[in-house]
Amino acid sequence: MNTFQNLRQKHSWFLPVIILAVAALIIFALVVSKPKPPKKETKEKEWLVSSIILKETQAQPQVELLARVESPFDSTLSAAITADVMQVPVREGISVKMGDLLVQLDAREIELTLAQRQADINELDALIDAEKLRFKTDQDSLVEEKRLLEIAEQALARQAKLKASNLVAQERYDSAESSRAQQALSVNARKLNIADHPNRLKQLQAKKVRALTLLKDAEIDAERAQIRAPFDGIVTSVKVAPGERIQMGQALVSLYDRKNMELRAQVPDKYLALISDALQQGINIQATALSHQSEIPLQLLRLSGQASLSNxxxxxLFRPASEEHNLILNKALRLRIDMPALTNVFTLPVSAIYGTNRIYRIEEGRLQSLNIEVLGKQLLSLSTNSANEETLQDRVIIRSKHLGDGDKVTTTQLPNAISGLKVKERS
Structure with missing residues (x-):
């Protein structure tokens, strides 16, 4: 009995093990015999893109710059005399015609000087007339004095004969000789006066020229008492008022010539050589200024003769093609320059460019990356954005030996664009 109980206790763990093994077999059989669900085919995603068909063409690059309006005839008129301000009939901002009165100065002091200069000339005219009369008188007097000299010489000769015969006193002879000598001196003095006449006349004429110069200077000062517009223009500032005492050189009025307006814009270095060559070849480069929602045609005049010290x-420098414009001095404007045309190129929307020089061509529904040469931009037309503001739609001018007519290029910016990516074109 005890032996049976010992044996039972020794082999009591076999039963649980057998039960667990049977359960594991059953579970394994259920898992293996479980029906498998049908496999779903994985379909590659297609990205929806817009595209453009390329066509080789001729395109004109355009550059948009910031320009400032200026005028080479931006003048500040100054006082040429010291005087009081009498009238200032103009105000800032008004248009004036050439010759219009801007400032009237008191001319009374100048008129006094003018009268004095005229009196000096009248006096010299009288002196010149007197010198000419004196010359004529000297010529007439010389004839008479020569005759008197002959008479004195004849009298001396008679006295000499009488003296030789001891028929006359020595005193009579000396008196006759003295009379002849005095008359000879008179003739010589008259000849000297006649010979010196041209010198005296030239001196008086030189004084008259000097006096005429002073008179002309006074007349110019009298004209300067009226400050007039040197050209058709617009007054930008008035610096004096009636009653002020102004000094020579003091600024009075500033104005600029509306018929000689220019726009100055700094050219990027990459376009500088192209523009310089076009100017040397006589190629007319056109531009357009955008002012007050209107376009003003411009023409390139020249390049500046020096580089900017700052950058x-x-x-x-550009000028308006017509005098009819609404340009205002110192106003900043957007400027669009039409560069010389390029041939055998393609144009794409800006959205087609990835980075700076890469596009994606569509081949058999997949993208293919291509590096291209960007030659410039083409600013085609004005469009209105959501804020009702007009903006320029840009197109990029490109060139690549790997592109040809009929190639399709995506114009959609994909964040995960890569060669081989499957795409679907929008209808």
Whole structure:
């Protein structure tokens, strides 16, 4: 009995093990015999893009710059005399015509000087007339004095004969000789006066020229008492008022010539050589200024003769194609320059460019990356944005030996664009 109980206790753990093993077999059989769900095919995602068909063409690069309006005839008129201000009939901002009165100065002091200069000339005219009369008188007197000299010489000869015969006293002879000598001196003095006449006349004429110069200077000062517009223009500032005492050189009025307006814009270095070559070849470069929602046609005049000290750039100067414009001095405007046309190129929207020089061509529904050469931009037309503001739609001018007519290029910016990416074109 005890032996049976010992044996039972020794092999009591077999039963649980057997039960667990059977359960594991059953579970394994259920898992293996479980029906498998049908596999779903994984479909590659297609990205929806817009595209453009390329066509080789001729395109004109355009550059948009910031320009400032200026005038080479931006003048500040100053006083040429010291005087009191009598009238100032103009105000800032008004348009004036050439010759219009801007400032009237008191001319009374100048008129007194003018009268004095005229009196000096009248006096010299009288002296010149007197010298000419004196010359004529000297010529007439010389004839008579020569005759008197002959008479004195004849009298001396008679006295000499009488003296030789001891028929006359020595005193009579000396008196006759003295009379002849005095008459000879008179003739010589008259000849000297006649010979010196041209010198005296030249001296008087030189004084008259000097007096005429002073008179002309006084007349100019009298004219300067009226400050008039030197050209058709617009007054930018008036610096004096009636009653002020102004000094020579003091600024009075500033104005600029509306018919000689220019726009100055700094040209990027990459376009500088192209513009310089075009000017040397006589190619007419056009531009457009955008002012007050209107476009003003411009023409390139020249390049600046020096580089800017601040940034080293070179300025280009443009003038309006017509005198009918609304340009205002010192106003900043957007400027669009039409560069010389390029051939055998393609144009794309800006959205087609990835980075600075990469596009994606669509081949058999997949993207292919291509590096291209960007030659410039083309600013085609004005469009209105959501804020009702007009903006320029840009197109990029490109060139690549790997592109040809009929190629399709995506114009959609994809964040994960890569060669081989599958895409679908929008209809």
């Amino acid at each position: 080293g750039g070179v300025d280009a």
